[in-house]
Amino acid sequence: MIELRNLTKVYHVGELDLPVLKGISLRIEDGEFVSLTGASGSGKSTLMNLLGCLDHPSGGEYLLDGHNVAQLNADERARLRNKRIGFVFQNFNLLPRTSALENVMMPAYYCHPRRPGNEIRRRALELIRMVGLEERMHHTPAQLSGGQQQRVAIARSLINNPGILLADEPTGNLDSTTSVEVMNMFRDLNRRSGITVIIVTHDRKTAAFTDRAINMVDGLIAEGVSDELSANLVK
């Protein structure tokens, strides 16, 4: 369960303080399928970084399964990310000239306590099969299409059996057909494995796949406000 209490983030640019998040309170239950939408500059990327424990907030509390993440140091956050959170990125971020299988296995190497190599491999093969790429598992990213690359990335995000999947514009670099495939995959994961899926997007069609849309406007949450309205607000 994710709970944010009056979370703020202020960037310091020279002498200026730039408040990006202005007090966000939010609750995402386990097993939810959520989209985080908003125009660029609304702070959704910042919120996503905070949710992904990549950054620490300037104020407020972030409770992940009841633990206050804001108080963790860099190493502890790394452990937490490794264990609890899977990341999917817009530009896939696969290691170049490295096979799909190796890419999927990579996050498991940073597990603590260590996982035995053959167990990692078995799990990676299972995931590759699940995303339907068993014939291409020895191909490098350059030999895969965008959709296939994103499927490898999804398999990679699942290697450590995380509770939360954070996807940052997962369909941003894909055509509409593959976008639908990828979003269906997220939905299946959410439905079948009960993983909390949070998708950051500015695309309404993508957001429409999710059960709940959290709309961000100018560093605050405008939940429940319809897409049209939020679009107008930004204008």
Next chain:
Amino acid sequence: MNLAQLLLTCLLALVRNPMRAALTVLGIVIGIAAVVAIMEIGKGSSQQIRQSIASLGANTVNVMGASVRTNGVASGMGGRASLFASDAQVIMSECRNTVELASPVVRTSGQIIVGNTNWSPNSIIGGNEHYLAIEGWEVAQGSPFSAEQVNNSARVCLIGNTIATKLFAGKDPIGQEVRIKDVVFNIIGVLAPKGADMMGNDKDDCLILPWTSIRTRLAGAGGTAAIGKAGASNSTSSVSSTDTFSTSAVSFYPGCDVQPYTNAPHPLRTRTVDSLIVRIRDSENANPAMDEMTTALRRAHRLEPGVLDDFELRDRAQFSKMVTGTSETMSNLLLAVALISLIVGGVGIMNIMMVSVTERTREIGLRMAVGARPRDIMFQFLTEAVLLCLAGGVLGIIIGHVSSGVVSSMFGWPIATSPGAMMLSVTVAAGIGIIFGWYPAFKASRLDPIDALHHE
């Protein structure tokens, strides 16, 4: 991440760009190859120099009588007839740990006659049965004289190569007779040629006799240091003419209770010797041996504490050290140059690792996002640098070893393989990897995962 996974990750990262990895490693390969080749060649040549110096008799110490001052006129070194043949025995029995062999040395000069030819050899030297071993002489033909022949003042001699060729051109000298100062000696052996000594004198132009034979049979010729220059009135007057041709056994090693410098009528000429030559065990450091010998000789000569030594030690090992030192200095100089090339190689590694960190910023960001701690990133890049350097080191050792072999077969230079140098090279290579890989690795570990992920 365990070691196997770390190594695998690093190897995969390196193999992703094989050409670059190869070029990066080239600097280290050249550096290590140069170091190994120079070490092998340098070691080979100093070994050879040491051997040739040892054959010149460099791991020896000379014992001379001290100088003597008569009416204000000082004689040179060895002016005092203070050394006895027994001192050689004393040194050998009391300094067993540091001294291998010791022999008395007496010298004379004069004409030798063979048949109708004559010759004045450079030196006529007398020693005991160990003398040849101490000086590093080998007998090419015939046999050396024995301890018994020394005790009996046998009329035998060994001749140097020059004399063998001058007086016996073509003929076999063994068993022939040679007259030295009208005393007939039997040639029992010919020495292997040695060439010129450090001063340019022909070492082969010599005769070697039992020292007793010189002292008893060629006594009138004993015009060398101990007796001739001494100026001490007692050294010549006590010799009776019967001594000269005496064949009866004389006690050449009188007991230690004999007090030197008394006017007692000892057959001094047969007891005192010009000098002693001692072969020490450690040719690099003669000091312990010399200290021990000093103690032993002082005790044998019954010198009270505070009385100056009546002998002096001269260390020929010094010379060997100097010459070996010269060759070592040269190879150390070359080694320094090779080490500089190694540093240049290290800078190359650092340069490429920096480029690699920048180029792989997104990868670093990703690894951090999925749970790599800063120290994991640091270890990864450090390991990559060390792996590169180790690969370069191993390749460099092979190339260096092969090229020193090629050089040795082309120019005939001596080489000496040294596993120590190879181990050292590998260590140095790994060290360079750590030193020059550290900063890029540190930089990589300091990246912010958010910035790194969005790096273009």
